[in-house]
Amino acid sequence: xxxxxxxxxxxxxxxxxxxxxxxxxxxxxxxxxxxxxxxxxxxxxxxxxxxxxxxxxxxxxxxxxxxxxxxxxxxxxxxxxxxxxxxxxxxxxxxxxxxxxxxxxxxxxxxxxxxxxxxxxxxxxxxxxxxxxxxxxxxxxxxxxxxxxxxxxxxxxxxxxxxxxxxxxxxxxxxxxxxxxxxxxxxxxxxxxxxxxxxxxxxxxxxxxxxxxxxxxxxxxxxxxxxxxxxxxxxxxxxxxxxxxxxxxxxxxxxxxxxxxxxxxxxxx
Amino acid sequence: xxxxxxxxxxxxxxxxxxxxxxxxxxxxxxxxxxxxxxxxxxxxxxxxxxxxxxxxxxxxxxxxxxxxxxxxxxxxxxxxxxxxxxxxxxxxxxxxxxxxxxxxxxxxxxxxxxxxxxxxxxxxxxxxxxxxxxxxxxxxxxxxxxxxxxxxxxxxxxxxxxxxxxxxxxxxxxxxxxxxxxxxxxxxxxxxxxxxxxxxxxxxxxxxxxxxxxxxxxxxxxxxxxxxxxxxxxxxxxxxxxxxxxxxxxxxx
Numbered sequence: 001x002x003x004x005x006x007x008x009x010x011x012x013x014x015x016x017x018x019x020x021x022x023x024x025x026x027x028x029x030x031x032x033x034x035x036x037x038x039x040x041x042x043x044x045x046x047x048x049x050x051x052x053x054x055x056x057x058x059x060x061x062x063x064x065x066x067x068x069x070x071x072x073x074x075x076x077x078x079x080x081x082x083x084x085x086x087x088x089x090x091x092x093x094x095x096x097x098x099x100x101x102x103x104x105x106x107x108x109x110x111x112x113x114x115x116x117x118x119x120x121x122x123x124x125x126x127x128x129x130x131x132x133x134x135x136x137x138x139x140x141x142x143x144x145x146x147x148x149x150x151x152x153x154x155x156x157x158x159x160x161x162x163x164x165x166x167x168x169x170x171x172x173x174x175x176x177x178x179x180x181x182x183x184x185x186x187x188x189x190x191x192x193x194x195x196x197x198x199x200x201x202x203x204x205x206x207x208x209x210x211x212x213x214x215x216x217x218x219x220x221x222x223x224x225x226x227x228x229x230x231x232x233x234x235x236x237x238x239x240x241x242x243x244x245x246x247x248x249x250x251x252x253x254x255x256x257x258x259x260x261x262x263x264x265x266x267x268x269x
Numbered sequence: 270x271x272x273x274x275x276x277x278x279x280x281x282x283x284x285x286x287x288x289x290x291x292x293x294x295x296x297x298x299x300x301x302x303x304x305x306x307x308x309x310x311x312x313x314x315x316x317x318x319x320x321x322x323x324x325x326x327x328x329x330x331x332x333x334x335x336x337x338x339x340x341x342x343x344x345x346x347x348x349x350x351x352x353x354x355x356x357x358x359x360x361x362x363x364x365x366x367x368x369x370x371x372x373x374x375x376x377x378x379x380x381x382x383x384x385x386x387x388x389x390x391x392x393x394x395x396x397x398x399x400x401x402x403x404x405x406x407x408x409x410x411x412x413x414x415x416x417x418x419x420x421x422x423x424x425x426x427x428x429x430x431x432x433x434x435x436x437x438x439x440x441x442x443x444x445x446x447x448x449x450x451x452x453x454x455x456x457x458x459x460x461x462x463x464x465x466x467x468x469x470x471x472x473x474x475x476x477x478x479x480x481x482x483x484x485x486x487x488x489x490x491x492x493x494x495x496x497x498x499x500x501x502x503x504x505x506x507x508x509x510x511x512x513x514x515x516x517x518x519x520x521x522x
Contacts (some may be wrong), residue, residue, distance in 0.1 A: 001387035001388075001389075002387065006387040009384075009387060010385055010387075013381065013384055013385055017381060020372075020373075021370065021372070026370045041353070089370075092368060094364070094366055094367055094368035095328075095367070095368040095370070096366070097334055097362075097364045097367065098369075098382070098430070099385075100332075100333065100334045101332045101333065101334060101357065101358060101362035101431075102352040102359070102382065102385050102386070103355075103357035103358045103385075103386065104354065104357075104385060105352070105354060119387055199325070235512070268335065268336040268351050268352060269329070269334060269335040269336070
């Protein structure tokens with residue numbers, strides 16, 4: 001095998017190795033177990049069978065809301081903590097030396113790390129979504145495909161969180177990467193409120209445009225959660241998903257490119 | 270001087286410094302200073318120095334792990350810079366200390382590193398089998414997880430990880446650390462076999478008997494500076510490697 005084919009093959013091999021290292025993290029199973037306990041609580045609205053307890057909502061909506069919260073919380077926790085733990089062991093100098101002395105470019109190692117962690121988060125998302133879907137399926141006796149499409153936003157968010165962690169880790173390889181990711185996620189919740197504030201300030205056009213551009217560079221967590229809620233039929237939200245999903249994919253690509261190029265430069269010791 | 274085509278590795282004015290100390294009061298500490306040397310095809314080149322002499326730093330630069338602060342490296346007749354990968358298909362490197370992932374079996378680990386070179390599946394299987402024979406691991410041991418291996422067994426695994434792709438130039442950094450006398454003998458056999466196959470061996474160590482017994486030429490380094498390069502028999506003629514080494518190292522103090 002030679003040329004570009006070998007390059008892709010090496011990235012795929014490293015991704016597989018990172019995925020293997022990530023799924024052998026005991027912490028991941030702790031989070032997954034807790035998420036399943038949480039998801040099991042989605043049975044409660046059906047067991048109580050009294051809509052008044054749940055704001056007169058149908059049991060399906062209440063059940064999906066519990067699942068929605070569980071998946072979004074645990075995807076974030078797994079993305080941040082398992083990714084950090086995996087990277088700390090995988091990119092430790094003593095272990096990295098083994099890869100650096102092979103005919104592998106540094107950016108390939110980082111691309112492999114990203115892909116391996118994406119794989120890990122997607123598997124976790126799939127298992128959790130399957131859990132929620134099975135709970136509602138067992139009560140509703142209908143396939144309810146919108147559960148999968150609505151919760152797929154959590155997978156996108158998971159990939160975004162992993163990209164943020166890897167990006168910050170490539171800049172500062174320690175626990176601060178996790179802290180900064182959580183800060184950015186919190187900032188992402190505030191984007192829509194910040195937009196309103198900027199709109200009311202009456203700034204000159206240039207400043208308003210610059211502020212809008214800056215806000216667009218942040219992950220739009222509120223908007224993405226809104227898309228998920230709309231798909232899951234919690235509320236009748238007037239939100240167009242195209243822009244936010246495209247923006248998230250762009251952000252993931254840019255963060256990935258930055259991480260690979262930063263690692264290429266910083267790992268020449 | 271060896272002829273150009275006979276030189277596998279050449280360094281000119283190789284220099285590496287590290288920064289040390291608090292952020293605003295950092296000092297630069299030279300680890301390797303103006304290293305000029307040549308390694309010839311098919312020889313065992315002993316690289317001898319006390320602790321902290323700059324042996325590992327030199328090897329990191331030669332294996333493309335770290336970037337020299339100044340100077341040039343030529344490998345297989347071509348200029349080589351950190352970040353390039355073209356010579357690494359033909360180089361094997363055994364680091365001083367490694368962290369082998371404990372959650373992989375020995376076969377998985379060897380297979381992973383062999384496949385990184387793009388070797389086809391049948392070649393990988395054949396090479397793995399040959400590597401296990403080389404270090405004397407029997408079949409039932411091959412599925413053992415790395416975490417259950419002794420330090421000596423891990424070291425042997427380190428050695429074959431560097432040889433699985435059949436390199437032309439092999440860097441060994443303190444290869445006999447953790448090895449018992451039997452395993453050291455096995456290592457000597459491996460070096461002998463590599464030499465017989467025309468491979469070039471760069472053997473870095475502070476273990477005098479090992480260097481003395483295996484090397485064709487020996488370079489002595491201390492405090493980052495190359496003190497002397499000479500054929501092994503020259504050291505023997507001057508009263509033995511240990512005597513000359515101590516004189517050189519103490520003389521440079």
